[in-house]
Amino acid sequence: MTDRPLRLGTRRSPLAMAQAEEARDRLCAAHPGLTVEIVPVQASGDKILDRPLAEIGGKALWTKELDVWLLEGEIDFAVHSAKDVETLRPAGIAIAAVLPRADVRDVLVGVDSLAALPPGARIGTSAPRRAAQALHFRPDCQIVSFRGNVATRLGKLEAGEADVTLLAAAGLERLGQSDVGTPLDPAVWLPAPGQGCIAIECRPGDDRTAGLLAAIDHRASHAALLAERALLAALGGNCHSPIAALTEHRDGELVLHAALFSPDGGERVAATMHFPAGDATGPAELARLLLDQASPAIRQHFEGFAS
Numbered sequence: 001m002t003d004r005p006l007r008l009g010t011r012r013s014p015l016a017m018a019q020a021e022e023a024r025d026r027l028c029a030a031h032p033g034l035t036v037e038i039v040p041v042q043a044s045g046d047k048i049l050d051r052p053l054a055e056i057g058g059k060a061l062w063t064k065e066l067d068v069w070l071l072e073g074e075i076d077f078a079v080h081s082a083k084d085v086e087t088l089r090p091a092g093i094a095i096a097a098v099l100p101r102a103d104v105r106d107v108l109v110g111v112d113s114l115a116a117l118p119p120g121a122r123i124g125t126s127a128p129r130r131a132a133q134a135l136h137f138r139p140d141c142q143i144v145s146f147r148g149n150v151a152t153r154l155g156k157l158e159a160g161e162a163d164v165t166l167l168a169a170a171g172l173e174r175l176g177q178s179d180v181g182t183p184l185d186p187a188v189w190l191p192a193p194g195q196g197c198i199a200i201e202c203r204p205g206d207d208r209t210a211g212l213l214a215a216i217d218h219r220a221s222h223a224a225l226l227a228e229r230a231l232l233a234a235l236g237g238n239c240h241s242p243i244a245a246l247t248e249h250r251d252g253e254l255v256l257h258a259a260l261f262s263p264d265g266g267e268r269v270a271a272t273m274h275f276p277a278g279d280a281t282g283p284a285e286l287a288r289l290l291l292d293q294a295s296p297a298i299r300q301h302f303e304g305f306a307s
């Protein structure tokens with residue numbers, strides 16, 4: 001191994017930096033003597049905060065600067081929240097490792113349960129999945145757009161811009177704020193595909209980096225993430241598509257739960273499928289099962305419904 005430090009690219013937000021540090025620490029523990037340099041970038045998704053992400057270009061805005069740096073060799077690998085990484089990646093970039101998945105749940109901040117909200121309450125979120133899922137349970141409530149990083153959103157809640165907000169337990173935990181909010185049971189409220197996973201991407205031809213990253217790959221988390229991403233790919237969903245999904249590990253198999261919603265939450269279809277890890281046909285069959293049951297109000301948000 002040469003002594004050249006590895007360059008790790010990351011967004012600059014406090015959560016992204018915490019995730020980058022976790023990746024660096026794991027990598028350095030696995031390879032004593034290795035030096036990893038953290039290279040932060042201000043992502044477009046962090047600059048434009050007055051409009052919903054889905055309107056301004058979607059998840060690509062979280063990765064596009066780092067994608068260019070990675071493709072040009074400016075960095076050796078990039079660390080991302082897996083749920084922010086688009087399903088289709090540029091040629092020349094691939095997920096090389098996934099860190100052990102953190103708490104997958106969403107937490108409710110501001111009230112202990114959706115049922116406890118007063119009629120007409122304001123729910124602060126800009127995620128189509130969280131909005132649709134909340135309206136499914138509480139059609140009387142209103143959605144208030146709530147962009148920005150975790151601290152910004154908690155600040156908006158504090159300032160009274162909404163009565164309640166929804167955040168990922170994983171993000172709060174990584175920011176040292178796991179005491180905030182009430183976790184929602186995934187049996188009732190599913191998280192986003194990939195939530196809680198940290199995905200590490202490199203250039204597939206870069207054997208040195210890929211080899212070093214292989215040592216910190218968490219196989220079960222990686223298999224779950226691939227299953228959830230295969231489901232998204234088969235659905236042809238985008239960031240406007242209210243979709244929730246979660247993989248469980250049971251008896252050596254993967255159990256993939258998924259739900260699709262109409263944007264107003266009025267309609268919901270859900271299904272579960274069991275299959276062996278690494279089997280891409282399981283998620284594709286689940287996608288078909290969901291779309292077969294879906295009404296036009298749901299189906300128009302997915303492109304994967306070919307027949």
Ligand SMILES: NCc1[nH]cc(CCC(=O)O)c1CC(=O)O
Pocket residue numbers: 081082083084150166167168169170171172194195196197198
């Ligand atoms: N959408 C932003 C984002 N991307 C990843 C996380 C949390 C960490 C994770 O899900 O792994 C968050 C914050 C949130 O949804 O509360």
